[in-house]
Amino acid sequence: xxxxxxxxxxxxxxxxxxxxxxxxxxxxxxxxxxxxxxxxxxxxxxxxxxxxxxxxxxxxxxxxxxxxxxxxxxxxxxxxxxxxxxxxxxxxxxxxxxxxxxxxxxxxxxxxxxxxxxxxxxxxxxxxxxxxxxxxxxxxxxxxxxxxxxxxxxxxxxxxxxxxxxxxxxxxxxxxxxxxxxxxxxxxxxxxxxxxxxxxxxxxx
Amino acid sequence: xxxxxxxxxxxxxxxxxxxxxxxxxxxxxxxxxxxxxxxxxxxxxxxxxxxxxxxxxxxxxxxxxxxxxxxxxxxxxxxxxxxxxxxxxxxxxxxxxxxxxxxxxxxxxxxxxxxxxxxxxxxxxxxxxxxxxxxxxxxxxxxxxxxxxxxxxxxxxxxxxxxxxxxxxxxxxxxxxxxxxxxxxxxxxxxxxxxxxxxxxxxxx
DNA sequence: AGCGTACGAGACGAACCGTCTCGTCACACC
DNA sequence: GGTGTGACGAGACGGTTCGTCTCGTACGCT
Numbered sequence: 001x002x003x004x005x006x007x008x009x010x011x012x013x014x015x016x017x018x019x020x021x022x023x024x025x026x027x028x029x030x031x032x033x034x035x036x037x038x039x040x041x042x043x044x045x046x047x048x049x050x051x052x053x054x055x056x057x058x059x060x061x062x063x064x065x066x067x068x069x070x071x072x073x074x075x076x077x078x079x080x081x082x083x084x085x086x087x088x089x090x091x092x093x094x095x096x097x098x099x100x101x102x103x104x105x106x107x108x109x110x111x112x113x114x115x116x117x118x119x120x121x122x123x124x125x126x127x128x129x130x131x132x133x134x135x136x137x138x139x140x141x142x143x144x145x146x147x148x149x150x151x152x153x154x155x156x157x158x159x160x161x162x163x164x165x166x167x168x169x170x171x172x173x174x175x176x177x178x179x180x181x182x183x184x185x186x187x188x189x190x191x192x193x194x195x196x197x198x199x200x201x202x203x204x205x
Numbered sequence: 206x207x208x209x210x211x212x213x214x215x216x217x218x219x220x221x222x223x224x225x226x227x228x229x230x231x232x233x234x235x236x237x238x239x240x241x242x243x244x245x246x247x248x249x250x251x252x253x254x255x256x257x258x259x260x261x262x263x264x265x266x267x268x269x270x271x272x273x274x275x276x277x278x279x280x281x282x283x284x285x286x287x288x289x290x291x292x293x294x295x296x297x298x299x300x301x302x303x304x305x306x307x308x309x310x311x312x313x314x315x316x317x318x319x320x321x322x323x324x325x326x327x328x329x330x331x332x333x334x335x336x337x338x339x340x341x342x343x344x345x346x347x348x349x350x351x352x353x354x355x356x357x358x359x360x361x362x363x364x365x366x367x368x369x370x371x372x373x374x375x376x377x378x379x380x381x382x383x384x385x386x387x388x389x390x391x392x393x394x395x396x397x398x399x400x401x402x403x404x405x406x407x408x409x410x
Numbered sequence: 411a412g413c414g415t416a417c418g419a420g421a422c423g424a425a426c427c428g429t430c431t432c433g434t435c436a437c438a439c440c
Numbered sequence: 441g442g443t444g445t446g447a448c449g450a451g452a453c454g455g456t457t458c459g460t461c462t463c464g465t466a467c468g469c470t
Contacts, residue, residue, distance in 0.1 A: 011468085017418095040457060049419055051419090051459095121326045125239050138388060201410075254451080255427095
């Protein structure tokens with residue numbers, strides 16, 4: 001006897017509907033924007049009853065989070081084995097600049113940017129969803145930077161007393177803020193500059 | 206003959222209603238959250254007809270932006286003459302740490318944080334409003350940091366070839382991102398560390 | 411084979427939306 | 441001061457979406 005609140009019988013779930021809902025949600029967010037995307041609209045486009053959505057998710061934000069996670073997994077598989085590991089050529093500055101340039105490209109891709117923006121915005125105001133978004137998407141990404149910085153510490157290219165988890169924010173957060181809040185333009189030149197400033201510092205050497 | 210689209214006769218506007226709407230909007234956002242704040246709710250609480258709100262603003266986000274700008278001005282006046290100018294004692298690190306600590310306190314204040322969060326979130330997804338939010342609130346703040354950094358450049362404490370507008374992001378953006386996206390805790394120790402890392406760089410000196 | 415349950419479809423009341431229409435009253439203008 | 445214009449509070453209105461519910465159908469465990 002399953003608890004009344006728990007999700008229904010997962011083994012009988014229609015994979016076909018699940019995928020159709022993901023596709024419809026991502027498409028709608030890209031086409032009409034997040035605020036105008038409705039559960040009814042998703043259901044209609046997916047050829048699915050509303051109840052089927054409400055049976056498995058609690059809100060449209062929930063649907064979009066799962067849809068985006070699914071999209072990310074697909075993208076990761078398509079991109080090859082290691083999902084977005086940061087290269088380690090021994091040249092820290094070059095490695096970081098390369099990854100940030102790839103991120104810049106990603107942020108310009110509407111298919112990726114629209115749902116990502118929507119989820120980030122929802123997370124700002126809805127703490128519970130925000131924490132899930134961060135834990136499942138953002139933090140794993142940040143951890144890759146931390147790993148690369150630790151490697152640089154072992155190589156003596158970064159001071160040993162530096163906390164990698166904070167250090168990475170010096171170049172990641174500015175890019176994130178410019179993108180999210182439109183506080184400035186985004187370009188390769190900009191991210192390259194961030195890396196240079198972060199590694200060398202603002203004070204004269 | 207005024208254009209049909211322009212705002213109605215401003216000289217006949219009720220200041221009483223304007224203030225009541227601001228108070229109600231800020232109170233509701235703080236109490237029930239931004240998504241559950243409605244135009245009808247604001248009108249009812251302010252003791253005002255809905256039309257009076259739609260006559261002067263286009264959306265609840267617009268109302269909240271004006272309400273928050275008003276709140277900021279009041280706070281600035283109450284805090285004294287110069288609105289949040291960054292002190293210049295000659296010790297750049299200490300000055301920055303002081304201001305950032307004050308910002309940390311501000312971000313913990315619910316009366317200030319709730320509407321600020323709501324506007325930031327709306328701005329992420331609504332670019333037009335986002336740009337106004339940034340132009341009228343965020344950029345003026347950032348310019349103060351840029352000014353302080355330019356002063357430090359003249360004093361030889363910051364390299365002359367550094368772009369102050371980008372440099373300030375090294376310590377401002379990480380704090381912003383942690384606060385907005387809940388990517389990590391916020392504390393004096395954290396912001397102090399950011400300033401140290403940014404000024405001295407991650408690489409060994 | 412059959413039972414159970416997820417499914418598509420859509421009806422339902424509730425909440426808000428944004429527009430509109432009242433009658434009232436404050437204030438700008440003369 | 442007197443007058444008339446237009447903003448005001450109030451709320452009715454149709455439309456949209458919400459989240460719940462109730463059907464009959466058909467898929468998939470056991």
